[in-house]
Amino acid sequence: FFSGVDTVIMGRKTYNQIVTELSPGQWPYEGATTYVLTRHGETDNAENIRFKNMDVCRLIEALKQESEGKDIWICGGAKVARQLISSNMIDTYHLAVIPVLLGNGIRLFGTTDQKIKLEMVGTKEYNGIIEMVYSRRNI
Structure with a gap:
């Protein structure tokens, strides 16, 4: 999946979780430009890694x-x-069901x-995770 990605966009909380908990020693998205x-x-x-204080929809329009x-x-x-989602700007959804009940x-x-x-x-199924891939239908 990631080999086809050239740009990663995330919020500040996700970035903090990656650099402090999930992968503190190495940035996991080498080869792609990341916008936080x-x-x-x-x-x-x-x-x-580029930090931006702007609307995500405007950022994506500029990147395209x-x-x-x-x-x-x-x-x-x-x-x-x-x-x-509210601007209907997502073309493909990759949704993963991870077997953990959070409450x-x-x-x-x-x-x-x-x-x-x-x-x-x-x-796809891997390590007990089910990934479902959906494309937006233009109707």
Whole structure:
């Protein structure tokens, strides 16, 4: 999956979780440019990580005008995902069911007034995780 990605977009909380808990010693998304949406004043670093204080929809529109940003992966952040879902800007959904019951948490799909029709493209099973891949249908 990741070999086809040239750009990663995530929120600040997801970035913090990656660098402090999930992969503190090594950035896991080498080879792709990462944009971290934040209101903090961080500066970009040498690992192709760019911090942006802007609307995610505007960022994606700008990236699609450049040479990069053709294969964008939204790597996390329910707030980021909800903005893109409500603007119907996600072409393909990779949804993973991980066998852990949390009991509570942040909803990925908030309420919306629109219906977005999806078509199943495929499924994968690995390490007890089920990944479902859906494409947005243009109807």
